[in-house]
Amino acid sequence: xxxxxxxxxxxxxxxxxxxxxxxxxxxxxxxxxxxxxxxxxxxxxxxxxxxxxxxxxxxxxxxxxxxxxxxxxxxxxxxxxxxxxxxxxxxxxxxxxxxxxxxxxxxxxxxxxxxxxxxxxxxxxxxxxxxxxxxxxxxxxxxxxxxxxxxxxxxxxxxxxxxxxxxxxxxxxxxxxxxxxxxxxxxxxxxxxxxxxxxxxxxxxxxxxxxxxxxxxxxxxxxxxxxxxxxxxxxxxxxxxxxxxxxxxxxxxxxxxxxxxxxxxxxxxxxxxxxxxxxxxxxxxxxxxxxxxxxxxxxxxxxxxxxxxxxxxxxxxxxxxxxxxxxxxxxxxxxxxxxxxxxxxxxxxxxxxxxxxxxxxx
Amino acid sequence: xxxxxxxxxxxxxxxxxxxxxxxxxxxxxxxxxxxxxxxxxxxxxxxxxxxxxxxxxxxxxxxxxxxxxxxxxxxxxxxxxxxxxxxxxxxxxxxxxxxxxxxxxxxxxxxxxxxxxxxxxxxxxxxxxxxxxxxxxxxxxxxxxxxxxxxxxxxxxxxxxxxxxxxxxxxxxxxxxxxxxxxxxxxxxxxxxxxxxxxxxxxxxxxxxxxxxxxxxxxxxxxxxxxxxxxxxxxxxxxxxxxxxxxxxxxxxxxxxxxxxxxxxxxxxxxxx
Amino acid sequence: xxxxxxxxxxxxxxxxxxxxxxxxxxxxxxxxxxxxxxxxxxxxxxxxxxxxxxxxxxxxxxxxxxxxxxxxxxxxxxxxxxxxxxxxxxxxxxxxxxxxxxxxxxxxxxxxxxxxxxxxxxxxxxxxxxxxxxxxxxxxxxxxxxxxxxxxxxxxxxxxxxxxxxxxxxxxxxxxxxxxxxxxxxxxxxxxxxxxxxxxxxxxxxxxxxxxxxxxxxxxxxxxxxxxxxxxxxxxxxxxxxxxxxxxxxxxxxxxxxxxxxxxxxxxxxxxxxxxxxxxx
Numbered sequence: 001x002x003x004x005x006x007x008x009x010x011x012x013x014x015x016x017x018x019x020x021x022x023x024x025x026x027x028x029x030x031x032x033x034x035x036x037x038x039x040x041x042x043x044x045x046x047x048x049x050x051x052x053x054x055x056x057x058x059x060x061x062x063x064x065x066x067x068x069x070x071x072x073x074x075x076x077x078x079x080x081x082x083x084x085x086x087x088x089x090x091x092x093x094x095x096x097x098x099x100x101x102x103x104x105x106x107x108x109x110x111x112x113x114x115x116x117x118x119x120x121x122x123x124x125x126x127x128x129x130x131x132x133x134x135x136x137x138x139x140x141x142x143x144x145x146x147x148x149x150x151x152x153x154x155x156x157x158x159x160x161x162x163x164x165x166x167x168x169x170x171x172x173x174x175x176x177x178x179x180x181x182x183x184x185x186x187x188x189x190x191x192x193x194x195x196x197x198x199x200x201x202x203x204x205x206x207x208x209x210x211x212x213x214x215x216x217x218x219x220x221x222x223x224x225x226x227x228x229x230x231x232x233x234x235x236x237x238x239x240x241x242x243x244x245x246x247x248x249x250x251x252x253x254x255x256x257x258x259x260x261x262x263x264x265x266x267x268x269x270x271x272x273x274x275x276x277x278x279x280x281x282x283x284x285x286x287x288x289x290x291x292x293x294x295x296x297x298x299x300x301x302x303x304x305x306x307x308x309x310x311x312x313x314x315x316x317x318x319x320x321x322x323x324x325x326x327x328x329x330x331x332x333x334x335x336x337x338x339x340x341x342x343x344x345x346x347x348x349x350x351x352x353x354x355x356x357x358x359x360x361x362x
Numbered sequence: 363x364x365x366x367x368x369x370x371x372x373x374x375x376x377x378x379x380x381x382x383x384x385x386x387x388x389x390x391x392x393x394x395x396x397x398x399x400x401x402x403x404x405x406x407x408x409x410x411x412x413x414x415x416x417x418x419x420x421x422x423x424x425x426x427x428x429x430x431x432x433x434x435x436x437x438x439x440x441x442x443x444x445x446x447x448x449x450x451x452x453x454x455x456x457x458x459x460x461x462x463x464x465x466x467x468x469x470x471x472x473x474x475x476x477x478x479x480x481x482x483x484x485x486x487x488x489x490x491x492x493x494x495x496x497x498x499x500x501x502x503x504x505x506x507x508x509x510x511x512x513x514x515x516x517x518x519x520x521x522x523x524x525x526x527x528x529x530x531x532x533x534x535x536x537x538x539x540x541x542x543x544x545x546x547x548x549x550x551x552x553x554x555x556x557x558x559x560x561x562x563x564x565x566x567x568x569x570x571x572x573x574x575x576x577x578x579x580x581x582x583x584x585x586x587x588x589x590x591x592x593x594x595x596x597x598x599x600x601x602x603x604x605x606x607x608x609x610x611x612x613x614x615x616x617x618x619x620x621x622x623x624x625x626x627x628x629x630x631x632x633x634x635x
Numbered sequence: 636x637x638x639x640x641x642x643x644x645x646x647x648x649x650x651x652x653x654x655x656x657x658x659x660x661x662x663x664x665x666x667x668x669x670x671x672x673x674x675x676x677x678x679x680x681x682x683x684x685x686x687x688x689x690x691x692x693x694x695x696x697x698x699x700x701x702x703x704x705x706x707x708x709x710x711x712x713x714x715x716x717x718x719x720x721x722x723x724x725x726x727x728x729x730x731x732x733x734x735x736x737x738x739x740x741x742x743x744x745x746x747x748x749x750x751x752x753x754x755x756x757x758x759x760x761x762x763x764x765x766x767x768x769x770x771x772x773x774x775x776x777x778x779x780x781x782x783x784x785x786x787x788x789x790x791x792x793x794x795x796x797x798x799x800x801x802x803x804x805x806x807x808x809x810x811x812x813x814x815x816x817x818x819x820x821x822x823x824x825x826x827x828x829x830x831x832x833x834x835x836x837x838x839x840x841x842x843x844x845x846x847x848x849x850x851x852x853x854x855x856x857x858x859x860x861x862x863x864x865x866x867x868x869x870x871x872x873x874x875x876x877x878x879x880x881x882x883x884x885x886x887x888x889x890x891x892x893x894x895x896x897x898x899x900x901x902x903x904x905x906x907x908x909x910x911x912x913x914x915x916x
Contacts, residue, residue, distance in 0.1 A: 088534035102538035379725035386722040393756035457648035480855020491662035606752030
């Protein structure tokens with residue numbers, strides 16, 4: 001364990017009756033990082049967070065906070081405040097009383113309590129609402145109250161359980177930057193659970209992708225996006241075209257994947273087991289279209305256009321390759337200018353060998 | 363109401379149904395209204411045409427020391443029954459809200475069944491049992507039997523309020539450093555306070571009303587409804603109307619207070635959004 | 636959430652449990668024991684003797700009262716259900732939301748008035764010189780004897796359970812999916828046929844439970860049969876009070892009471908079974 005480790009999960013397992021919610025978690029959370037735990041519902045991400053908060057006890061393994069095992073510490077004896085999906089603000093207390101709550105429970109005196117609450121009300125820009133009832137606040141204001149209420153004890157770590165899910169799209173984006181800035185300024189470790197890829201990738205320093213109670217991959221958003229470690233991660237992110245085939249040694253030093261659509265080459269890892277099954281992923285933004293077969297590359301095949309979709313400045317073109325596989329190409333509008341984009345039209349798909357990423361095991 | 367609704371409506375049927383509603387309420391309120399009206403009527407035998415307006419019956423009960431004693435007992439019993447029932451009901455409601463355990467069905471059945479047993483049977487069983495353990499014939503026995511019947515009402519009212527609570531609220535308080543006991547004091551109780559007061563008033567009102575059990579159980583310390591029964595058994599007297607009206611106004615005050623508490627301030631923010 | 640019950644949890648769950656075991660379960664169990672006791676010289680003594688059961692079950696009076704009470708309670712539940720349904724239906728479907736809230740509030744009021752006072756008040760209407768006979772007299776009719784009749788007893792039962800039955804029916808109708816009704820109309824099912832073919836079957840559980848409550852209340856009631864029915868015919872509740880008063884025959888009263896509880900349990904079981912018949916819960 002390195003010196004900048006704040007939390008470590010060591011062989012943590014959680015069972016609910018016969019249901020295995022989390023199996024063998026081994027990972028570390030670093031001091032001062034913004035860590036997002038991402039996965040679809042039921043993947044164990046919220047259970048992981050709740051174990052860290054002390055709301056669930058691990059069935060096996062040890063969770064350490066700053067080196068000390070905290071398995072047996074009840075939640076009220078840990079400093080792991082959480083921001084809840086429902087926010088869970090106390091409806092019978094006003095904004096100030098909500099923010100002061102944790103201090104009051106810790107026996108902090110009235111004057112001191114007020115001073116520290118005032119600081120956070122000010123920091124979250126909700127001082128003017130201090131005497132209001134929770135029911136009189138907007139969604140964004142409530143978020144700020146929830147953050148202030150948790151941060152007022154100035155913890156080393158803050159847990160967030162999908163806190164933005166109730167907000168509308170525009171407010172969500174605004175709150176993302178509020179959260180990111182807050183994390184940077186305070187240096188508090190944020191552990192952020194979400195099912196939203198855009199939230200995780202836009203805020204987090206590192207992302208943990210979970211599935212069926214297991215960690216699929218941990219890494220920076222860049223790493224995960226460019227080099228997904230498994231077919232699951234690539235499919236989960238949904239931003240790559242995925243080809244399945246058999247590995248061969250390339251004649252030009254790289255490696256080649258033999259797929260039903262052709263033999264595709266890549267720089268890839270030099271060590272390959274020829275004949276083994278593998279998956280290649282190519283980001284849909286790195287996949288190009290052409291009307292004529294491009295020369296000088298082996299990474300090309302033809303497909304029939306079946307649809308298009310426009311979101312803001314980018315367009316996604318959907319094509320169907322022989323054999324029925326769906327191919328997606330994402331481009332800016334200017335890059336598409338001049339291409340005859342008609343449904344049913346045959347187009348050539350190609351990409352640079354260095355953009356193909358090979359996942360060794362199938 | 364949308365257009366297609368109107369299209370499929372038949373005015374005659376609607377009018378008939380409205381008339382029926384009025385009739386139904388007339389049936390329900392006829393005895394209550396008559397009791398009220400005739401409590402101010404001077405005639406010895408209540409009927410129409412009405413006699414003089416008079417407060418004689420109120421004067422009569424006001425001067426009857428036995429009535430005063432009964433009223434005092436009613437109030438005394440009612441307040442204690444209200445407090446004890448609400449406390450027990452709160453505990454049971456919180457248990458149901460918070461915990462899963464084997465035998466919970468049995469627990470809930472025990473907590474909720476008593477009001478469905480006919481009062482005459484409950485009264486008989488209570489009197490036989492309480493006299494066996496030398497508890498019969500005093501206010502304590504009345505209180506005990508009233509609580510058995512009232513606690514389920516308190517539990518139902520408080521449970522309803524707890525089900526309106528965000529399930530994350532209690533763990534949120536723990537997470538912010540409040541122990542279970544502190545959370546109870548600073549979160550659960552404040553949140554359920556409207557229902558707690560509502561349950562208190564309603565169980566008091568039910569206690570005022572619950573005469574049959576008391577009739578069997580109570581010996582010397584008669585409560586007001588028991589006194590009413592006494593009047594009925596002996597000579598019929600419009601004094602019962604005066605007492606009934608008095609108890610009704612008291613009960614209704616409590617019920618309306620409870621209603622205001624349960625529907626007003628206590629609404630969760632989610633409701634208002 | 637932690638599921639294991641701690642000292643903290645027990646503090647809240649135990650008091651009611653203990654109270655209901657001590658003062659609800661034990662009295663009922665004691666009633667069973669009591670039914671085997673014997674009475675000699677006006678004093679009860681613990682015993683294990685079937686004599687009370689054989690005495691009561693061997694009496695024609697008991698079976699007569701049993702038949703009467705059962706028939707009256709059954710008649711009251713059918714009558715109350717039938718009379719309450721149009722009111723519940725109209726409140727559920729014909730009133731605005733605000734009016735419906737008022738209607739519910741008004742229906743709750745009777746629960747907080749003394750049932751005894753209301754029954755006494757019916758005497759003002761029903762007695763020989765009462766309001767109804769006076770009014771009938773103005774048009775040259777009557778006087779009719781209405782007090783101390785079975786009809787008056789039934790009015791008492793209605794007073795007792797009508798508001799509750801309306802409320803229970805109302806709640807079961809409130810949970811009814813309105814699109815069902817519109818769908819029925821859309822399929823050319825007429826207004827009345829819709830009520831019988833769609834509304835009543837859909838709300839069956841609530842309607843049966845409402846009728847069951849009416850049965851329970853009427854079966855055990857002793858105020859109406861005494862003060863409106865004049866004590867004739869004898870119902871089981873009257874029989875219980877008479878038995879306790881005459882010669883300290885508490886054990887025999889216990890037999891009657893236990894028979895009543897057994898009957899109510901069977902009826903409730905049958906009613907619930909019928910209510911959920913063909914429904915997968």
